[in-house]
Amino acid sequence: MPSELGDPRTDDVALGHLIAVVHQTGRDALGRALRPLNLETRHFAVLVALDRHGPASQRRISDLLDLDKSAMVRIMDELERMGLAARARAEHDRRAYAIDLTPEGRARAAAAAEVTAEVTAGLYGRLSGAERDQLVALLARLAP
Amino acid sequence: MPSELGDPRTDDVALGHLIAVVHQTGRDALGRALRPLNLETRHFAVLVALDRHGPASQRRISDLLDLDKSAMVRIMDELERMGLAARARAEHDRRAYAIDLTPEGRARAAAAAEVTAEVTAGLYGRLSGAERDQLVALLARLAP
DNA sequence: TATTGTTATACTCTATAACTATA
DNA sequence: TATAGTTATAGAGTATAACAATA
Numbered sequence: 001m002p003s004e005l006g007d008p009r010t011d012d013v014a015l016g017h018l019i020a021v022v023h024q025t026g027r028d029a030l031g032r033a034l035r036p037l038n039l040e041t042r043h044f045a046v047l048v049a050l051d052r053h054g055p056a057s058q059r060r061i062s063d064l065l066d067l068d069k070s071a072m073v074r075i076m077d078e079l080e081r082m083g084l085a086a087r088a089r090a091e092h093d094r095r096a097y098a099i100d101l102t103p104e105g106r107a108r109a110a111a112a113a114e115v116t117a118e119v120t121a122g123l124y125g126r127l128s129g130a131e132r133d134q135l136v137a138l139l140a141r142l143a144p
Numbered sequence: 145m146p147s148e149l150g151d152p153r154t155d156d157v158a159l160g161h162l163i164a165v166v167h168q169t170g171r172d173a174l175g176r177a178l179r180p181l182n183l184e185t186r187h188f189a190v191l192v193a194l195d196r197h198g199p200a201s202q203r204r205i206s207d208l209l210d211l212d213k214s215a216m217v218r219i220m221d222e223l224e225r226m227g228l229a230a231r232a233r234a235e236h237d238r239r240a241y242a243i244d245l246t247p248e249g250r251a252r253a254a255a256a257a258e259v260t261a262e263v264t265a266g267l268y269g270r271l272s273g274a275e276r277d278q279l280v281a282l283l284a285r286l287a288p
Numbered sequence: 289t290a291t292t293g294t295t296a297t298a299c300t301c302t303a304t305a306a307c308t309a310t311a
Numbered sequence: 312t313a314t315a316g317t318t319a320t321a322g323a324g325t326a327t328a329a330c331a332a333t334a
Contacts, residue, residue, distance in 0.1 A: 168325095213315080
């Protein structure tokens with residue numbers, strides 16, 4: 001005979017699980033779409049962040065993306081090796097880099113955005129614009 | 145000059161990121177709450193599933209939790225070593241196990257539910273019941 | 289003292305493939 | 312042939328601590 005774990009908790013545990021499944025589904029779909037472009041999701045996130053906020057310090061980008069700084073180092077190493085981003089020394093702080101996209105990186109970011117637009121349309125297109133706004137508003141209240 | 149990655153996509157990428165952050169936040173909070181009970185989130189998920197659906201085959205539980213079957217093996221190994229769950233041979237299928245909680249496992253599941261109730265109250269309590277229902281309904285349409 | 293970035297390390301999660309024993 | 316479970320392995324994500332250079 002199962003013990004009574006309670007119903008409100010049941011719903012909350014199920015909600016947590018649902019969030020995990022939706023997260024994983026989106027991440028997988030994004031990963032599949034980016035593979036032909038030789039990009040992983042971690043690369044795409046930094047490309048988009050740099051396109052919008054670059055040049056910036058590694059620290060700034062890793063903060064924007066909730067990335068650990070050591071993960072940021074690895075990703076920038078990979079992007080530099082691929083010729084998509086570059087590290088220059090920052091003007092007024094000799095500890096920091098001013099990292100930015102290369103022209104090729106900018107082109108790759110645009111191509112990736114094309115591809116991922118189809119993916120997100122397939123995923124989030126099941127919701128109307130108003131529903132998406134609702135979802136964002138609700139989730140925002142669950143974020144720190 | 146940043147290229148134009150477009151605004152609707154911006155929102156969708158941000159939505160994906162928001163889902164990731166909320167997922168990670170919840171997982172971390174759950175992990176911290178379970179640590180005093182010597183449980184990881186993976187153990188808790190199986191304890192709850194067994195409490196509700198046990199006895200069952202490993203396959204049934206791993207399907208319910210979207211767990212890989214090899215991950216399920218490892219988790220059951222750990223739960224058995226901790227004395228919280230047990231494998232018995234299934235009656236009508238000699239390939240399968242009938243896995244279930246031990247009495248101690250049932251007690252631990254109840255204790256974990258106590259603790260996690262506070263966590264989920266802290267997390268999801270920011271939303272009203274109606275809002276939580278809304279959120280679940282919206283997320284359910286994004287799941288496969 | 290604190291911050292930027294690097295390196296090393298380790299743990300978790302996820303996925304895959306090869307294997308056994310049954311069905 | 313297909314399924315339940317096991318084992319081994321590898322990649323990705325995440326986190327920490329120690330360190331050098333600079334603020």
